[in-house]
Structure formats: C-alpha cells, structure tokens
Amino acid sequence: MCGIIGVLGDHEAAPVLVEALKRLEYRGYDSAGIATVNHGHLDRRRAVGKLVNLSDKLVHEPLAGKAGIGHTRWATHGAPTEVNAHPHRGRTVAVVHNGIIENYRELKEELAALGTEFVTQTDTEIVALLAQRYVDEGAEPVDAAFRTVDRLKGAFALAFLFDGYEDLIVIARMGPPLAIGHGDGEMYIGSDAVALAPLTDRITYLEDGDRAVITRAGAEIRDAKGALANREMRQVRLDATRVDKAGYRHFMAKEIDEQPTVVAEVISHYVPSGSDEIILPDDGIDFTKVNRLVLSACGTAFNACMTAKYWFEKLARIPVEIDIASEFRYREPPLVPGTVSVFVSQSGETADTLAALRYCADKADRIVAVVNVPESSIARESGLVLPIHAGTEIGVASTKAFTAQLTVLYLLALKAAADRKALSGEQVADRLSALRGLPAVMNAALDLGDAVQRIAIAVSEARDVLFLGRGTMYPLALEGALKLKEISYIHAEGYAAGELKHGPIALIDSNVPVVVLAPGDDLFDKTMSNLQEVVARGGKAVLISDETGIAQAGSGVWMSVPMPKVHGDLTPILYAVPAQQLAYHTAVAKGTDVDQPRNLAKSVTVE
Ligand code: F6R
Numbered sequence: 001m002c003g004i005i006g007v008l009g010d011h012e013a014a015p016v017l018v019e020a021l022k023r024l025e026y027r028g029y030d031s032a033g034i035a036t037v038n039h040g041h042l043d044r045r046r047a048v049g050k051l052v053n054l055s056d057k058l059v060h061e062p063l064a065g066k067a068g069i070g071h072t073r074w075a076t077h078g079a080p081t082e083v084n085a086h087p088h089r090g091r092t093v094a095v096v097h098n099g100i101i102e103n104y105r106e107l108k109e110e111l112a113a114l115g116t117e118f119v120t121q122t123d124t125e126i127v128a129l130l131a132q133r134y135v136d137e138g139a140e141p142v143d144a145a146f147r148t149v150d151r152l153k154g155a156f157a158l159a160f161l162f163d164g165y166e167d168l169i170v171i172a173r174m175g176p177p178l179a180i181g182h183g184d185g186e187m188y189i190g191s192d193a194v195a196l197a198p199l200t201d202r203i204t205y206l207e208d209g210d211r212a213v214i215t216r217a218g219a220e221i222r223d224a225k226g227a228l229a230n231r232e233m234r235q236v237r238l239d240a241t242r243v244d245k246a247g248y249r250h251f252m253a254k255e256i257d258e259q260p261t262v263v264a265e266v267i268s269h270y271v272p273s274g275s276d277e278i279i280l281p282d283d284g285i286d287f288t289k290v291n292r293l294v295l296s297a298c299g300t301a302f303n304a305c306m307t308a309k310y311w312f313e314k315l316a317r318i319p320v321e322i323d324i325a326s327e328f329r330y331r332e333p334p335l336v337p338g339t340v341s342v343f344v345s346q347s348g349e350t351a352d353t354l355a356a357l358r359y360c361a362d363k364a365d366r367i368v369a370v371v372n373v374p375e376s377s378i379a380r381e382s383g384l385v386l387p388i389h390a391g392t393e394i395g396v397a398s399t400k401a402f403t404a405q406l407t408v409l410y411l412l413a414l415k416a417a418a419d420r421k422a423l424s425g426e427q428v429a430d431r432l433s434a435l436r437g438l439p440a441v442m443n444a445a446l447d448l449g450d451a452v453q454r455i456a457i458a459v460s461e462a463r464d465v466l467f468l469g470r471g472t473m474y475p476l477a478l479e480g481a482l483k484l485k486e487i488s489y490i491h492a493e494g495y496a497a498g499e500l501k502h503g504p505i506a507l508i509d510s511n512v513p514v515v516v517l518a519p520g521d522d523l524f525d526k527t528m529s530n531l532q533e534v535v536a537r538g539g540k541a542v543l544i545s546d547e548t549g550i551a552q553a554g555s556g557v558w559m560s561v562p563m564p565k566v567h568g569d570l571t572p573i574l575y576a577v578p579a580q581q582l583a584y585h586t587a588v589a590k591g592t593d594v595d596q597p598r599n600l601a602k603s604v605t606v607e
Contacts, residue, residue: 001176001351001605002086002098003027006069006159006169006189007199008216013068018055020188020195021072023243025051026394026595026602027098027191028074031085034058035094035161036065042094042163046085050596067166069159069189071096074601077104078121088125090132092163093144097124098176098191100606102154127152131160142213145170149211155351155606159189172211176605177349177377180204180212180219182233187214192603193236193375194243194392201236205375234375243394250594252395252487256580257446260439262400263573265389266407267435276429278415282384285366285412287419291338293318294364296325296356298604300398300482301344301405306475307572308409315423315569316416326352326607329359340366344409346393346401347603348376355607357381370408372401386412395595396602397487399580402479403442406573410435434567438574444564445577449585452578455542455559456585459513465490466504467579468497468534469517470527472572476517480579487587487597497530508539515542515582519563519571520549528553544578 003024007013017034025032032054033046045063047053051072071086077100078084087094101107104123107130112118116129127148134144141162149158155175162168171178171189181188181196181203190196193203206212209224210231223229248254270278293312295305302324309320321333325343335341341364345353348371357378360367369382372390379385388404414431417423423431459465465484467477477494484492495504497516508514514534518527524545534541535556543553543560550560566574587594 001027001074001601001603003072003191003195004069004096004098004157004159004178004189005191005195006161006171006214007186008067008167008169008214009186011066012064013066014058014063016199017068017070018051018058019198020190021051021070023197024072024191024195026396028072028601029596030075030080031073031082032071033085033087034063034068034070035087035089036063036068037161037163037166038063038065040164040166042089042092042161044087044089044094046082046087048080048082048085065166067161067169069094069096069161069169076100076606077123084120084122086124087161088120088122088128090128092135093128093131094161095124095128095131096159097127098157098605099155101126101152101156103152107151127158141165141168142170145172146211157191167215169214170211171206171214173206174208175351178206180206180214182218185216187216187219189214197236202233203236204231204233207231243392250395250584252397252399252584252594255393255395255400256577256584258391259400259403259577260442260446262390262404263407263442264439266404266411269387269389270408270411271432276425276432278411278418280384280386280415285340285368285384285415287316287318287416289338290318290340290416292336293320294333294335294339294341294360295320295322295344296328296341296353297344298325298350298352300402300479301346301353303475303479303482304402304405304409305344306478307406307472308413310472311410311413311569312416315413316420317422318416318420325350325356328356335360335363337365339364340368342368342370343378343382344370344405345376345378346372346390346398346405348373348378349603349605350378351605351607354378354381370405372404394602396597396600397483397583403573403576406576407435410569410573431567431569434570438566438570441564441566441574442577445574448561448563448578449581451561452581453585455561456582457589458559459490459542459582460488460586460589462490462511462513464507464512465492466507466512466514467492467494467517468500468514468527468530469494470497470523471521473517473519473527473575476572476575476579479576480515480517480582483580483583484586486600487583487594488590488592489598490586497527500530500533505533505537508534508537510538510540513540513542513558515544517575517579518543518545518549519568519575520546520565521568521571524549524552532556544575
C-alpha cells in the first residue's frame with residue numbers, strides 16, 4: 001500500500017532509490033517517483049504505471065543529487081496519473097506518503113482560504129503545501145515538518161525533503177510502518193527492511209506517533225509528545241529479505257513450489273526433533289484456561305482462520321469465533337473472560353487487522369499474532385508472536401504464507417487439544433507424524449502441475465467459475481476462488497457444497513466450470529451428490545480428489561486431479577496446492593500480470 005524510501009548518501013541517490021523501489025513495488029505499482037536535492041536545488045521525476053516507466057524517464061531526464069526520497073503508489077485519493085504521483089511538492093518542500101490523511105478536506109479549505117492553489121486530487125499534496133506554508137511563514141524545515149504532522153489525522157508514514165538542505169530528511173509515522181536504516185556515513189529510510197536490505201542490515205523501526213530528523217550523522221527520534229525516544233536498533237537477517245525469482249518466471253510459481261520446505265521449516269520451529277511436544281515461544285498459552293478463541297484476519301489469512309475454526313472446535317473442543325477484521329470491531333463484540341484473540345497476517349501491517357487487534361487489546365486475556373514479519377506492527381502490539389517462517393513473500397497473491405499460516409494454526413490446535421486432553425498423547429503423536437510426512441506429500445502434489453495446467457487452459461476460457469467444498473474444503477473453496485479472481489480476473493465464487501442448491505445452482509450451465517474439492521473423507525459422499533447436481537445441469541465439474549474418489553465419482557466429471565492421500569486433518573494444506581496452481585496457470589494462459597495483478601497491493605495499510 002505505497003512504498004517509501006529515502007537516502008542521504010555518499011553516491012548519486014537516483015539509482016539507489018530506484019533499486020529500493022523495485023523491492024517495494026509489491027506494495028503498489030500505480031505510479032512511481034523520486035525527488036532529490038542537488039546543489040541545493042529540489043527537483044523530481046514521476047511516471048505513471050510500473051517502475052520501469054520511471055527508470056526509462058530517468059534515462060532521458062536524469063536526476064542528480066545525493067539526497068533523495070522515492071515512492072511507489074497504490075492509489076487511494078486521485079486516479080493513477082502522473083499529476084497524482086508522489087513526491088508531491090510545494091515550492092521548497094517535497095513529500096512522499098503512505099496512508100490516508102483523513103482531515104485533508106478541512107486542511108485544504110484552510111489553505112484555499114489563504115490563496116493556495118492545488119494541482120492534484122490527492123490528500124498528500126495538502127501535506128506538502130501545509131509544510132510549505134509554515135516554511136513561508138519563516139519556520140525552519142524541521143519545525144515546518146513537525147508542525148505539519150501535528151495537524152494531520154489519519155494514517156501516515158511520511159518523508160519530507162527540503163530545497164537547500166542536502167543533509168536532511170524528516171520522517172513521521174502514525175500507522176503504516178517506517179524504518180530507519182543505519183549505514184556508514186549514510187542514512188536511509190524505508191517502508192520495510194526488504195527495501196533497505198541491500199543498503200544495510202541495521203534497522204530502527206519508528207513507533208506510532210514518532211517523528212525523526214535524519215542526517216548523515218544519524219537519527220534523532222522523538223515520540224508523539226516531543227520527548228527524545230530511544231528506539232532499539234535491530235540486526236535484520238538478510239536471508240529473510242531475499243527477493244529474487246531463482247530462475248522462475250514468476251514469484252508466485254516459486255512461492256508455490258517453496259511450500260513443502262516452508263511447512264517443514266514451520267514444523268522444525270514448533271516441534272523439537274524427536275519429540276511429540278509442541279513448544280510455543282515465550283510462555284506460550286495454557287489452553288486449559290481458555291474458554292473461547294476469537295480469530296480475525298483479512299483475505300487469504302481469513303480463509304486460514306476459517307479452516308482453523310474446524311480444527312480447534314473438532315480437535316480441542318474450544319468454541320471459536322472468526323471474523324473478517326474489517327467488520328469485527330463494528331459489532332463491538334463483548335469478549336468474555338478467558339478469551340484469547342488471534343490475529344493472522346502475512347505482512348503484519350494490514351490496517352483492518354491492526355484495528356481489530358487494538359479493539360481487543362484491553363478486552364481479551366491474551367493477544368496472539370500469527371505473522372510472517374516478526375518486526376511488524378501486529379507482532380509488536382501482541383502479547384505472543386507465532387512466526388510462520390515462510391520467508392519473504394513477493395507475489396501479491398498469497399500462497400506459501402497461507403499454507404504456513406495453516407501449519408502454525410494446526411499445531412496450535414493440536415497443542416490446545418493436548419492441553420485440554422481432548423486428544424490423547426497417542427492421537428497427538430499420530431497427527432504430528434502425519435504432519436511430518438506432509439512436505440513429501442506436497443511435493444507429490446506439486447508434480448501434478450501439468451494436469452492442473454491442462455485444466456487451467458480450459459478454465460481460462462470461462463467467464464465464471466464456482467468452487468465447492470464441505471468441512472475444511474469450504475474455506476479452501478473460498479481461497480481457490482479468491483486466488484483465481486485476483487490474478488486471472490475471472491469471476492469466481494466459493495461456496496459450501498451444501499449451499500449450492502440454495503441459490504448458486506441457478507448460475508450453472510455448460511459454460512461454468514465448477515471445481516469440487518473433495519478428498520475421500522466422511523463428507524465425500526455428500527459432496528458427490530452436489531457434484532451430480534452440477535453434472536445434471538450441464539455444468540463442467542472439475543474434481544480434485546484422490547484416485548478412489550475420482551473412480552467413485554464416475555464418468556460425469558469433466559476433468560480431474562488425482563491427489564495423493566494424506567491424513568484427513570491435513571487436506572486443506574495439501575489441496576491448497578492444486579487450487580493455487582489452477583489460479584496461476586489460468587492467469588498465465590490469460591496473459592495477466594501474475595505477480596502484480598491490477599488494483600491490488602501486497603501490504604494493505606489503509607482501512
Ligand atoms: C490474497 C491476499 C490477500 C491478503 C490480505 C491480508 O491472495 O494476499 O487477501 O491475504 O490482504 O494480508 P495480510 O495477511 O498481510 O494481513
């Protein structure tokens with residue numbers, strides 16, 4: 001959701017900024033821009049669309065200077081045009097921004113009354129012009145930036161650059177993440193450690209309300225009350241910030257293939273080798289004292305929560321409530337004593353999930369974060385952090401983070417079942433043994449990629465696709481549909497198979513592929529009845545099941561994927577593989593932008 005970067009360096013800033021923006025492009029790609037100060041003179045270059053357009057522009061219109069800021073945009077206020085691209089500027093101030101300024105209309109009216117003219121439709125321009133007004137009134141740059149920040153309501157990570165000042169960037173954070181990178185005689189700022197990884201591994205994260213004055217000599221951080229703040233400098237593991245395709249055509253393909261390794265990695269972090277005990281970090285959770293779990297997340301992470309509800313309720317006998325984070329707090333749900341609230345987020349920065357967490361902060365007994373980025377806001381505001389160890393996920397469509405979230409949540413459900421004695425030690429051990437075997441089974445599923453690709457080529461002709469599943473295959477049907485629509489732009493819906501006859505069946509005709517996710521479990525026969533309802537109406541049933549299931553389904557099935565068998569609890573993790581591959585190959589067949597689908601961004605830091 002917009003990426004920002006800044007450098008006070010010893011070398012030309014433009015190439016450094018563009019290289020860092022490349023690593024931030026997953027946050028938005030509607031436009032990109034940079035500004036530098038060169039011999040005291042502030043200037044900028046901006047271009048609509050992917051970063052490559054800005055790079056091309058810089059070849060013909062280079063921008064010199066060793067101090068600069070840059071931005072890659074995911075449009076909120078104002079269309080994705082060059083005029084609306086960041087950096088925004090007044091006469092002597094340039095600003096890059098991630099977030100939304102909620103009171104921009106009020107500030108705009110105030111500035112308009114003073115005769116200020118506006119050229120963009122963005123909220124960010126107001127920030128630049130307000131700072132400009134304070135400069136014009138005689139304020140020093142730092143003071144002008146701080147006074148501006150004091151006037152803002154909403155969510156922001158901001159960086160200010162000033163004409164005439166080649167050793168100064170002023171930054172502020174309220175909501176979206178912002179990090180300071182410490183170099184040798186150079187300083188950097190950026191939206192995350194991934195952007196800064198080639199530049200430095202020494203990072204300081206700002207906290208909400210913080211603002212900082214950056215010079216080449218270092219950073220002076222102040223908290224929301226203006227007091228000097230001492231924020232920890234962390235050493236970042238650079239292997240956790242690797243972003244290359246390793247020979248794959250797309251990050252998504254690479255990340256799908258990485259899943260067996262990631263699942264094995266998760267297991268190794270939570271289950272010591274040779275043991276049948278699940279060990280949580282810090283003081284863990286004593287599930288004998290838990291009366292209720294509340295799981296909340298957005299998008300794919302929410303689908304992981306819905307899957308986990310089946311596990312927690314069935315295996316550990318704990319009542320579970322799940323909710324989409326963007327709706328959760330509007331109901332003002334009362335949290336009874338003994339409630340543990342769990343927030344699942346790959347990025348750890350999703351604004352709605354963070355808002356739901358903050359709603360629970362003083363109401364739940366415990367706040368638990370299941371995140372991929374341990375330094376993220378959601379992790380930092382949680383009492384217990386359960387990392388998913390998926391490594392950097394770059395493809396906008398989440399794949400390996402989903403199966404890693406599922407694996408962590410499954411282990412948590414087993415731990416709950418063991419603590420509450422809802423499963424015997426032997427039953428837990430059997431399940432852990434099956435889980436240890438899962439990476440190998442996932443590899444076998446990945447080998448079915450060619451079969452899935454053949455189906456995808458046919459599916460790519462469709463206008464609508466339905467996904468059906470029962471039990472834990474229901475959330476996976478939602479996930480399969482989400483994946484397909486977000487990267488192939490084909491309209492897709494996931495339904496509980498039993499719900500088909502209550503409405504969606506009206507959509508079925510010979511043009512509608514219906515993907516039925518049905519491992520050979522105790523729900524198989526019922527799901528087959530639903531498949532037959534599809535076939536009877538001329539629908540094209542794609543069956544994803546094991547060989548026994550496919551044989552039982554008979555000849556009405558249009559196409560099928562013969563999945564390897566696995567323990568019944570683990571089918572949602574295993575069957576995620578063909579669901580993801582189907583979306584991937586369909587998108588490739590349609591020629592869409594797989595890793596950066598239109599209108600989306602990887603880290604959604606606005607509500
Ligand atoms: C879909 C997808 C999104 C995210 C959602 C939450 O493929 O990636 O639906 O799952 O935006 O993001 P995180 O997990 O970062 O909170």
